[in-house]
Every structure is written in structure tokens, then in C-alpha cells.
Amino acid sequence: MLALLRRRPDLALPAPVDLATLSSRASVRSSVARALDSLDAFTLRVLEVSTVVEPPVTVAAVAAWFPAEHAPAVARALDRLREWLLVWGSADLHAVGSVREVIGHYPAGLGRSARDLYAAVNDLALIPLARRLGLEPASQPTSGQQITEAVLGNLDVLLEGCDGPQRDILNRLADGPPIGALRGATLQRSPAEAPSPARALLERGLLVPIDRDTVELPREVGLRIRAVAAGEVDPEPSQIATSDRGPSVIDSGGATEVLEIVRLVELLLQTMSDEPAGQLRAGGVGVRDLRRLARSLDIPESQLALLLEVSFEAGLFAATHAIEPSYLPTTEFDQWRNRTTAQRWVVLASAWLAMTRMPSLVGERDERDKTIAALSADVERHSAAGLRLQIMGILAQVPPGLAPLSEPEVLDRLAWQSPRRASTNRVLAAAMLGEATLLGITGYGALTGYSRALLDGAESGAAFAEANATALLAAALPDTVDEFLLQPDLTAVVPGPPTADLQRELGLVADLESTGGASVYRIGPASLRRALDAGRSGSDVTRFFTDNSRTPVPQALQYLINDVATQHGRLRAGTATSYLRCDDEAMLDRVLAQPGLDALGLQRIAPTVIISPAGISLVLERLRAAGFAPAAESADGAIVNLSADAPRVPARPTSRLARVRATSVPESQLLEVVSRLRASEKLAHAITRSTNRVSQEVPGVTSASILELLRAAIRSEQTIALGYVDDAGRPSQRTLMPISLGGGVVRGHEPDNSRLLSYPLQRITTVSLLEEPEELSD
Incomplete structure (x- = not known):
């Protein structure tokens, strides 16, 4: 019973009161559908065959549909289906009631029986076929029964008369699904029109029209064409071809991406701190802000979407609660940036493994033909975390040190494990493999050692998984350096990954030109002014270069620092919210001397002008309370009325972001x-x-x-x-x-x-x- 609840945890929510309730819940359509989604291709095909075999359904009868060497695998698959409560019985097998409904009309890729198909065709549409088969026209159900018997009785002869293109169509439909498109399937062609291969099959009775533009291959025809009645399904997944690269090489390849992703996330959040990205009314980041941030980081928009989703999931930034909300870094970002590179990466990778969002959907079109925005509710997918762990689990099955040669083989393995979701999962899983490469979770397409340690915790909740991953990654990362080499061309070369403090200070006084094993920073007037604007003095900048450079400070750089520092701050700018203007200088003298107006911060900048950092409404209110009679004016000097409107609550956009976690039962x-x-x-x-x-x-x-x-x-x-x-x-x-x-x-x-x-x-x-x-x- 415990094994059943582990396989089908939805049966335990809410807790059943007795076995009868559990049994009833296990046959509910939605629960059966979830169970079938978890079956591999071979077990699912065995279940489908058990619903097609004529009663009594026995193990031998089901195994007869498969090659003889697969008989033990069929027996094991039926045992699994009993354990999943999808099949019951020992001698005679019975599928749970809603299994047939969930499987649909085409179990094992086979169509419906010829009798059922021809019984649904209109009498008039069957007349030409009846004449070609030498039958007298009749009404339903007689006409359908006669044509079924005639087609199945001469099936071998009809199949032998098919040419190459017609056989190709039959083979494709026999492999499944058994339906195809044929325009005007229920209409008769003109005598002068040559039949197409599909229409020739229709006129022979090998295909049956089910609506105006769709035909279906009868089950009996499909079984006659197939070499194996159950179809070509292997009991074991195909092997993934690999190359031996060695664990150290794979870890080094992933570590290179780790350094880059950590740098980009820090740069992204620093950029958002300087110029926040606005939040759309429906939630998310707009296209304009997305493109601006992508240009600032010099990365593709798809990679930026991944950085936004992962760092948001990690809690490094969030939306403000202002009337016009925007995205800003959180206090968690300040703590995160002070950690080691390995610790910072573990935070990002853990967020990616657990989040129920699909960054690859950003920029695509939704069902309303609107662009999907980053951080919007349209990126939410409840199955994302499970699919992500499933694809990472496939990579974890590859022995350490071996790297898959082909990504399609990994996706084929996923399709074998989850055939019911294969059509939609393949595209999303391919995108997840690309995301894993960008995040440094994989190196050369293989799972790194530190990622394996982190994945153990994600799948089983093992204690110390993050600590183990941090330790393994720290060992794989190159040693950090706290110095650089100044070049005569005003560049600084960092011969390795810089420490957090060095990277922060160097990024302030110089612009990053290239990354890799060694980073190159370009020093220029704009970068030096940026450091001076941040509060550094010219002597501070000079001291930084002197203390951290292995090589002497070039004379040209010293001249540049002195020149920029001399010019910096000569022209000053400030802010003033309101002003007072009066031609009577004595009136302004009285205002400045008036007790109680100190809180306005009044400052005289000209004989007839006073400025204040306080708002104009507060200035007017305080002056009137002090006995003056001021009036508000517009930019052109006209008197304006600033009386307040009736108070209203400002409209707040309702965020549609739903932080959903995958359902799991402890x-x-x-x-x-x-x-x-x-x-x-x-x-x-x-x-x-x-x-x-x-x-x-x-x-x-x-x-x-x-x-x-x-x-x-x-x-x-x-x-x-x-x-x-x-x-x-x-x-x-x-x-x-x-x-x-x-x-x-x-x-x-x-x-x-x-x-x-x-x-x-x-x-x-x-x-x-x-x-x-x-x-x-x-």
C-alpha cells in the first residue's frame, strides 16, 4: 500500500478514510491520467494492448502481441500495472474502468474496427464503394456490414494491389496515429481526375472517411500491415552514445560557465539598481526594459530572460509596492554578493531546479497572439520542476566522466520514459538542456560532479546536499586572484577569477572588455568619472591601482586620473522642489526671518528668488499659516489653482504572478x-x-x-x-x-x-x- 501511494501520491490527498475510498479514487479519470503519464513507453503499450485483446484477457494473450523474446518483459510490465492499480486480476486481467477512456480511441496506435467505422458512414457515401466491391446498394446497418465483410475477406488482395506511395501511406498510419488528412474525403472525384494515392486507398476501402477532410485506417488493416501487432516498442530504452572526457574536464567546463553566470547576475542586479525595470500592469518586465537590459549586459534576450527568472526565484530582486511598481534588488542580494562564488552559484542552481517556470517561453506568442513577458504569469508551468528533475535524472544515469554525444538521444530517452507527454516535453526539455549549460550545471553536455551532489538533494531531500555541492564546486573553480596587470594601453588584465572585492572595485573604475581564463578591463575617462561619482577621490583611485597591480602604474594612466579628478565637480547640480519669487526684496527678508518656517529649508539664491526642497503645497500651507498670502504660478507665470481633489485610493495593478510549488507528499x-x-x-x-x-x-x-x-x-x-x-x-x-x-x-x-x-x-x-x-x- 505504501509503495502504491509513493507511485501515485495524489491518492493520499486528501487522506482516504478506508480502502473502499482509496479504490474508488484510484479509478477516477484524472488520477488514472496522471498515473498513465508516469508510465514508460513499453509498460504503456502493454496496458493499451490489454484493452484491445478480445476477452478473456490473459498474460499469454497480451504477450502474443509482442515478439516472443519480450514475453518476460510483458509479464513484468503487467505486474507493475497491478502495483499501480491500473490492472487487476491474475488469470483474467481487467483494466480499471476509466483506463480505456483515458487512453482514447486509438490504443497502441491502432484505429477503430472496420465494422464500427463503416457503420458510422452515411448510406449514400457507401454506394460507390459498394459498387466497386460488387455489392448491391443497401441501407445502414446492412451496407456497413456487407462492406466490412467484403474488405476484410479480400484484404490480402487489396493490399497486394497497392503501389509504393500507397504502401508508404499505409505504413505511416499503421505505425500510429491511424488518422490522416484528405481534403474532400466524403466527396466523389470526377471521372477525368486521376486519384491520388490516399484517394485510391479510400476507393478500395482500405481507408474510411470519418468526416469531410479526415480518414482513418481500420484496426484490422493496421494489424495486417504491422510486422509486430503491438508495434515497434522496446522494453528497455536505447543506450545513449557517450565519449570519455573525464570528470575533471567536465567539471572545468561547467566551472567556466559558473563564473560567467555569477558575474552576469551581479551585473544585472547592479544595472537594475541604477535604473529599475518597470512592472507591467499584468505583471512582468516589458519588452523595452528587456531589450535595454540585454544591451547593457551584451547578451541575447533569451539568456537575459533566464537570468531574470532564476534570480527572481532566488529572491535577489522583487517588485516595489509603489503606485508605479518597478523591480529592485532586495537585501538578500547584498548578502548574496558577499558570499563565495560557489555559494552564490548554489543559490542560483537550486532556484532553477525548483522553480515552476519556463524561461524559454519568454518572447513566444501565447494563445491570444501576445508576446509572453518575463516574470509574467504566462511563464508559469506546474510541471516544469518535475520535467527539469526528470531530464537531469537522465543525465545523472550517464556514468561520471562520460558525456553524451548527441542531445537528441537524451531527448529520445525522455520520450521513452514519458511517451504521453513526448510531443510537448521535447521542445521544453531541449530548452532546459541549454539552460543547464548556461548555468554551469552541465559541462560538455554532461552533468558535473557538483551538480550531481546538488541533484541528490533536489530529488531526495538529502541533508548537506548544498554544502557538498559548494565544496565540490569550490574545488573545481580556479583559485581567485586579488591583483591585476596594468598595461601601457590603459587596460588591466586579471590572470584568473577575481575576488568579489576586486571585481567590484575594478568594475567601478574600468569597463569589462573580455572574459575567460583571464579578464581584460579597459580604463577610460568615463569609467574614472563613474568611480568619482561613487564617492572615490583621485587619490583613492591611484591608491587602488598602486596596491593591486603587479606592474607599475603607467604614467599615462596617472595623468588621466589627475585630469579627470581636476575637472570632476567644478560644475555642481542640485534639486529644488519649489521656489518663491517676489519683486519686493523686503518681503523675502520677512519670510526668511519668520519663525516656524525653518522646516521648509528655505535658501536664497538671488535677491528676488528663494528655493525650497519641500513641495509647493506644503510651502503654500506654511506661508499662509504664518500670515502671508502666496499664490501658485505656472512655468509661464500665470496664477494656477492647486486645490486638492477628493481623496482617492490609487489604482494598484494586481500581480498575476503565482509562486506555485510542485505537489509532493512527505x-x-x-x-x-x-x-x-x-x-x-x-x-x-x-x-x-x-x-x-x-x-x-x-x-x-x-x-x-x-x-x-x-x-x-x-x-x-x-x-x-x-x-x-x-x-x-x-x-x-x-x-x-x-x-x-x-x-x-x-x-x-x-x-x-x-x-x-x-x-x-x-x-x-x-x-x-x-x-x-x-x-x-x-
């Missing part, structure tokens, strides 16, 4: 569900064996026999089973060791719980005296 909760189910079955068994069982004869009226049985149980300290109806009218069975009866309620506690419980007598439907209460506490 092992402890599954164990509790199993324990309750076993206790429920013991209780039901004990009630069945009990000879002392009384029921209410009139609903809501407690009978004397129930009261007497309750009193007897209290006197003998014996456990009872209550049939109880709750407030919502749901019936259930409760186990109780009663201790008192009075006030219209019976009080007591469960055998394995000392918490006092009480049940109103009018809601008790049955009372059973249990003979073996000790079994219920196991």
Missing part, C-alpha cells in the same frame, strides 16, 4: 495515511464480527438500546465503534473508549490518544461493542 504523511487505512480496515473487521450492534430507528432520536449499550461500555471500560454524521452530513466510523454520558453527549478518547472527545447523541447512527479492541491500537 514520507511521514504517506506512512500516516497507511496507518489510518489499516486501522480503518481493522475497525471494519471488528464491527463485522461484533454481535452487539444497535442502530437508531428514527433519525435524530437516540434509542434506549443505544443509551444502554453506551452505559454498558462505560461500566466495562470497553471500546466501541460509533457510526457518526458530521455537520456536513458525511457519515464516518469513529473508535471511542467512552468514559461518561450526559448532557446529550458521550465523552471519551480514542484507544491510542488521550485527548478528550465528545459526540452529540443525535448524530450517532450506530453503536457497536468491539470484542477485540486491542487490535485497533496496532
Whole structure:
């Protein structure tokens, strides 16, 4: 039972009260669909074949559809299907009721039977085919039955008469799905028109029109064409071709990307701190801000979308709560940037593995033909985390040191593991493999050693997984350097990954030109002015270069620093929110001398002009309170009215971002569900064996026999089973060791719980005296 709940955790939510509820829930269509989505291609094909085989369905009958060497694999697959509660029975196999509904009309890629297909065709549409087959025209259902018998009776002859193009069409439809498009399938061609290969098959009865533009291959025809009745499905997935690169090479390749992704995330958030990206009304980052940030970082927009989604998931930036919200770094970013490179990467990689978002969808068109924005709700996909772990799990199956030669082979393995989702998962999984490369999770297409350690924690929740990944990555990263080489051409070469402090200071005084094993920074007037604007002085910049450079400071650089520092700050700029203008200088003297106006921060910049950092409304209010009569003016000097409008709550855009986590049921909760189910079955068994069982004869009226049985149980300290109806009218069975009866309620506690419980007598439907209460506490 515990193994079943592990495979199908949705059966445990909410916890079933008994086995009957569990069994009923296991046959619900939605639960069966989720279970089928988890089956591999071979097990799913065995299940489909079991729904097609004519009764009685036995293991031998199902295995007969497969090659003889696959018979043991078919038996194992049927055992798995029984464990999943999708098939029941030993000698005769029976699929759960809703399995056929979930599989659909085309199990194992086969069409419907010829009898069913021809029975649905209109009488008039069957007349030309009946004449070609030498049959007299008749009405349905006779015409459909006659044509079915004629086609199937001469099937070998009809197939032998097919040429190459016609055989190609039949082979494609026989492999599945068995439907194809044919314009005007229900219409007759003119005698002068040469039939196309598909129409020739239609006129022979090998294809059946199911609507105006669609044809279907009958099941019997498909089975005759197939070399194997079940189709070409292997019981084991194909092997992934690999090359031996060695663990150190793979880790080094991933470490290079780690350094770059950490640098880009820090640069992105610094850029957003200087110039925040606005939030759209529907949530997310607009196309204009996306392109601006991509140009600033000199990366493609698709890579920028990945950085935004991952860093947002990691909590490094968030939207403000202003009237016009924008995205700004959080305090977590300040803590993150002070950590080591390995620690910073683990935060990003963990967020990517767990997030339920698809960055690859950014920039695509949705069903309304609108562009999907980064950080919007349209990027949310509940299955993203599961698919991401599944594709990483496939890479983890490749032995360490070996790298897959072909990405399509990895995707083929995924399609074998999840055939029902293969059509949609392939594109998304390919994008995830590209994201894993950019994030440094993979190197040369293979999973790195530190990523394997992190993946163990993501899949099993193993303790210390992040610490182990951090330690392994720190060992794979090259040693950081805290110095650089100044060149005569005003460049600084960093011979390795810089420390966080060096990278921050060097990025302030110079512009990064190239990255890799060694980074090159270009020093220029603009970069030096940036450092001076940040509060550094000319002597601070000179000292930084002197203390951290292996080579002497070039004379040209010293001249440039002195020249930029001399010019910096000679022209000053400030802010003023409002001003006072008056031709009477004595009036302005009185304003400056007036007590109580100090809070306005008034400052005289000309004989007739005073400025203030306070808003104009506050300036007017304070001046009028002091006895002056000021008036507000516009930019052209006209008097304007600044009376306030009626107060209103500013409109706030409702964020549609939903932070959803993949549903998972902890092992402890599954164990509790199993324990309750076993206790429920013991209780039901004990009630069945009990000879002392009384029921209410009139609903809501407690009978004397129930009261007497309750009193007897209290006197003998014996456990009872209550049939109880709750407030919502749901019936259930409760186990109780009663201790008192009075006030219209019976009080007591469960055998394995000392918490006092009480049940109103009018809601008790049955009372059973249990003979073996000790079994219920196991």
C-alpha cells in the first residue's frame, strides 16, 4: 500500500478514510491520467494492448502481441500495472474502468474496427464503394456490414494491389496515429481526375472517411500491415552514445560557465539598481526594459530572460509596492554578493531546479497572439520542476566522466520514459538542456560532479546536499586572484577569477572588455568619472591601482586620473522642489526671518528668488499659516489653482504572478495515511464480527438500546465503534473508549490518544461493542 501511494501520491490527498475510498479514487479519470503519464513507453503499450485483446484477457494473450523474446518483459510490465492499480486480476486481467477512456480511441496506435467505422458512414457515401466491391446498394446497418465483410475477406488482395506511395501511406498510419488528412474525403472525384494515392486507398476501402477532410485506417488493416501487432516498442530504452572526457574536464567546463553566470547576475542586479525595470500592469518586465537590459549586459534576450527568472526565484530582486511598481534588488542580494562564488552559484542552481517556470517561453506568442513577458504569469508551468528533475535524472544515469554525444538521444530517452507527454516535453526539455549549460550545471553536455551532489538533494531531500555541492564546486573553480596587470594601453588584465572585492572595485573604475581564463578591463575617462561619482577621490583611485597591480602604474594612466579628478565637480547640480519669487526684496527678508518656517529649508539664491526642497503645497500651507498670502504660478507665470481633489485610493495593478510549488507528499504523511487505512480496515473487521450492534430507528432520536449499550461500555471500560454524521452530513466510523454520558453527549478518547472527545447523541447512527479492541491500537 505504501509503495502504491509513493507511485501515485495524489491518492493520499486528501487522506482516504478506508480502502473502499482509496479504490474508488484510484479509478477516477484524472488520477488514472496522471498515473498513465508516469508510465514508460513499453509498460504503456502493454496496458493499451490489454484493452484491445478480445476477452478473456490473459498474460499469454497480451504477450502474443509482442515478439516472443519480450514475453518476460510483458509479464513484468503487467505486474507493475497491478502495483499501480491500473490492472487487476491474475488469470483474467481487467483494466480499471476509466483506463480505456483515458487512453482514447486509438490504443497502441491502432484505429477503430472496420465494422464500427463503416457503420458510422452515411448510406449514400457507401454506394460507390459498394459498387466497386460488387455489392448491391443497401441501407445502414446492412451496407456497413456487407462492406466490412467484403474488405476484410479480400484484404490480402487489396493490399497486394497497392503501389509504393500507397504502401508508404499505409505504413505511416499503421505505425500510429491511424488518422490522416484528405481534403474532400466524403466527396466523389470526377471521372477525368486521376486519384491520388490516399484517394485510391479510400476507393478500395482500405481507408474510411470519418468526416469531410479526415480518414482513418481500420484496426484490422493496421494489424495486417504491422510486422509486430503491438508495434515497434522496446522494453528497455536505447543506450545513449557517450565519449570519455573525464570528470575533471567536465567539471572545468561547467566551472567556466559558473563564473560567467555569477558575474552576469551581479551585473544585472547592479544595472537594475541604477535604473529599475518597470512592472507591467499584468505583471512582468516589458519588452523595452528587456531589450535595454540585454544591451547593457551584451547578451541575447533569451539568456537575459533566464537570468531574470532564476534570480527572481532566488529572491535577489522583487517588485516595489509603489503606485508605479518597478523591480529592485532586495537585501538578500547584498548578502548574496558577499558570499563565495560557489555559494552564490548554489543559490542560483537550486532556484532553477525548483522553480515552476519556463524561461524559454519568454518572447513566444501565447494563445491570444501576445508576446509572453518575463516574470509574467504566462511563464508559469506546474510541471516544469518535475520535467527539469526528470531530464537531469537522465543525465545523472550517464556514468561520471562520460558525456553524451548527441542531445537528441537524451531527448529520445525522455520520450521513452514519458511517451504521453513526448510531443510537448521535447521542445521544453531541449530548452532546459541549454539552460543547464548556461548555468554551469552541465559541462560538455554532461552533468558535473557538483551538480550531481546538488541533484541528490533536489530529488531526495538529502541533508548537506548544498554544502557538498559548494565544496565540490569550490574545488573545481580556479583559485581567485586579488591583483591585476596594468598595461601601457590603459587596460588591466586579471590572470584568473577575481575576488568579489576586486571585481567590484575594478568594475567601478574600468569597463569589462573580455572574459575567460583571464579578464581584460579597459580604463577610460568615463569609467574614472563613474568611480568619482561613487564617492572615490583621485587619490583613492591611484591608491587602488598602486596596491593591486603587479606592474607599475603607467604614467599615462596617472595623468588621466589627475585630469579627470581636476575637472570632476567644478560644475555642481542640485534639486529644488519649489521656489518663491517676489519683486519686493523686503518681503523675502520677512519670510526668511519668520519663525516656524525653518522646516521648509528655505535658501536664497538671488535677491528676488528663494528655493525650497519641500513641495509647493506644503510651502503654500506654511506661508499662509504664518500670515502671508502666496499664490501658485505656472512655468509661464500665470496664477494656477492647486486645490486638492477628493481623496482617492490609487489604482494598484494586481500581480498575476503565482509562486506555485510542485505537489509532493512527505514520507511521514504517506506512512500516516497507511496507518489510518489499516486501522480503518481493522475497525471494519471488528464491527463485522461484533454481535452487539444497535442502530437508531428514527433519525435524530437516540434509542434506549443505544443509551444502554453506551452505559454498558462505560461500566466495562470497553471500546466501541460509533457510526457518526458530521455537520456536513458525511457519515464516518469513529473508535471511542467512552468514559461518561450526559448532557446529550458521550465523552471519551480514542484507544491510542488521550485527548478528550465528545459526540452529540443525535448524530450517532450506530453503536457497536468491539470484542477485540486491542487490535485497533496496532
